[in-house]
Amino acid sequence: MACGLQIKDEESSYNKNLFCIPKHYEEDLERVFIPHGLVLDRNGECLARDIIQDMGSHHIVALRVLKGGYKFFADLLDHIKVLNQNSDKSVPITVDFVRIKSYCSDSPTEKINIIGEELSTLNGKNVLVVEDIIETGRTMRALLSKLKDYKPKMVKVLSLLIKRTHQSSGYKPGYTDKFVVGYALDYNEYFRDLNHICILKEKAKEKYKI
Numbered sequence: 001m002a003c004g005l006q007i008k009d010e011e012s013s014y015n016k017n018l019f020c021i022p023k024h025y026e027e028d029l030e031r032v033f034i035p036h037g038l039v040l041d042r043n044g045e046c047l048a049r050d051i052i053q054d055m056g057s058h059h060i061v062a063l064r065v066l067k068g069g070y071k072f073f074a075d076l077l078d079h080i081k082v083l084n085q086n087s088d089k090s091v092p093i094t095v096d097f098v099r100i101k102s103y104c105s106d107s108p109t110e111k112i113n114i115i116g117e118e119l120s121t122l123n124g125k126n127v128l129v130v131e132d133i134i135e136t137g138r139t140m141r142a143l144l145s146k147l148k149d150y151k152p153k154m155v156k157v158l159s160l161l162i163k164r165t166h167q168s169s170g171y172k173p174g175y176t177d178k179f180v181v182g183y184a185l186d187y188n189e190y191f192r193d194l195n196h197i198c199i200l201k202e203k204a205k206e207k208y209k210i
């Protein structure tokens, strides 16, 4: 499967005044990091085609990791449905959900809560885990370890963003400490209603802190 686009931290971010931002978030955002159009273009037909090619030999269960992944997941499924309708080869896709909460404000918490564990439907299936962001990798490691119990035939992970961070626990290397929001990525539940993926201002972290 394609390994994605490498985006260099601030160098490649954009002045937010060039974009449509909801009034209620104007003061909270530093820069636009990934414009909505770019997200939609990358998360398009090509990605859907790669998934079908890689996993399409058998019924796919798309496992959505809530809450953050909902926009990414919905847009991706739309593309897979179009492919299924328009090509010679088509594959049934069912969906399942798992809710994982590990962050409070911009910090990982001790406990990784996996909620909604009735995942026996994954037994013997090709499972596509769809996540919005991987930072330290702790959440994904906990989930993958849990999934093993259900004996899937194959598990692949698709993440909208993989951060380069010094906090990485080994799932992926790199570094950036910017906290990003938008396209359903939140900061204490705010900013999911923002289309572009943006860098949050430090003072907004205080404003929305719980």
Ligand SMILES: O=P(O)(O)OC[C@H]1O[C@H](OP(=O)(O)OP(=O)(O)O)[C@H](O)[C@@H]1O
Pocket (backbone or CB within 6 Å): 065, 066, 067, 068, 069, 100, 101, 102, 103, 104, 108, 131, 132, 133, 134, 135, 136, 137, 138, 139, 140, 185, 186
């Ligand atoms: O790689 P990690 O450092 O573990 O971080 C990644 C996790 O953080 C976010 O979840 P969050 O706890 O904010 O829940 P949410 O999906 O409801 O936003 C995100 O959706 C990932 O699941």
Ligand SMILES: Nc1nc2[nH]cnc2c(=O)[nH]1
Pocket (backbone or CB within 6 Å): 103, 133, 134, 135, 136, 178, 179, 180, 181, 182, 185, 186, 187
């Ligand atoms: N919204 C959001 N969630 C995260 N979880 C881990 N890192 C991040 C981040 O930068 N933004």
